[in-house]
Amino acid sequence: MPEMWHSLYLRADDPPAIAAALLGALRQHGYQRYDPFAGGTGTPPGLKTFVRHFIAPAVDGWVRILGEPDLQTVIDLSKGRVVLHAWLTDADGGLALYRDGQASDEALATLLRPGKTADDLRHVLAGHVAVAVDPLSNAWPAEIRQLAREHNVNPEQANPMIERITSRLLGKLDRASGGEASEMQARASALATGANRPNWNNTSGQRLKALAAVLDLPSNWREPDFETVRAAYQAARYLRKSPNARLMPDEQEALKALPDAIRYEAVYAGK
Secondary structure, three states: OOOOEEEEEEEOOOHHHHHHHHHHHHHHOOOEEEEOOOOOOEOOOOOOOEEEEEEOOOEOOEEEEEOOOOHHHHHHHOOOOEEEEEEEOOOOEEEEEEEOOEEOHHHHHHHEOOOOOHHHHHHHHOOOOOOOOOOHHHHOOHHHHHHHHHOOOOHHHHHHHHHHHHHHHHHHHHHHOOOOOHHHHHHHHHHHHOOOOOOOOOHHHHHHHHHHHHEOOOOOOOOOOHHHHHHHHHHHHHHHHOOOOOOOHHHHHHHHHOOOHHHOEEEEEEO
8 A cells, every 4th residue: 555645844943842842732632652763662552543753854944744643733733833734645645734723725825935926836736737757766765766876777677677576586485385475475566666655646746746846845845755764763773772783784775865864853652
């Protein structure tokens, strides 16, 4: 199933203050924070509803919050400030603006890039978009993109190659396991080729990219994605807890793809 992509954007240059405000909003709705990463306290038993966020370092005067939010906490977080919520799923996508606890899409016109006009924004909102189609490699996980760059791999040739390798390997496992590896094959192939990633080339993805070209969003508005940060942050926390530990190859690649992952703040909460 394709991954859901969500991001919040707040005009700020103090990520710890935004983290405190987010936690305050979450606590008002019964959430308790937990830390499932190395050196943390783990996930408390009994929780049934979860939100998982990473707060990125400030970029271009914005703080980005990665991860699918509880919409009520977004409304609370917008009291006294503007909060943008962008999302892309397999079914739809969009961008909503909240200010002082109210949805206010009309206020998007106050966030135009220099040189862009309200007519440009209306044009995009009406569905008239003309943006470049993402190359195949943009759908790959960050660690696979990193490997491709290091080895000068042609993305157009790599996707069929990855499909062949996973099919061949898991075909052998399937025969050896009496059929139990069949389901694994589809999952592994999707992971390796990025098929479980949001589709930025569908109508909603193209519209979001066009909106980002018109609005004064930060340069990190879209990447890294949540899973890239989670994998790198997990490796970074493991090293912070055990500086002499030896990372697995996938952990090494994840951290190489996002070397400053430890600068992100994890805000995981449940109720």
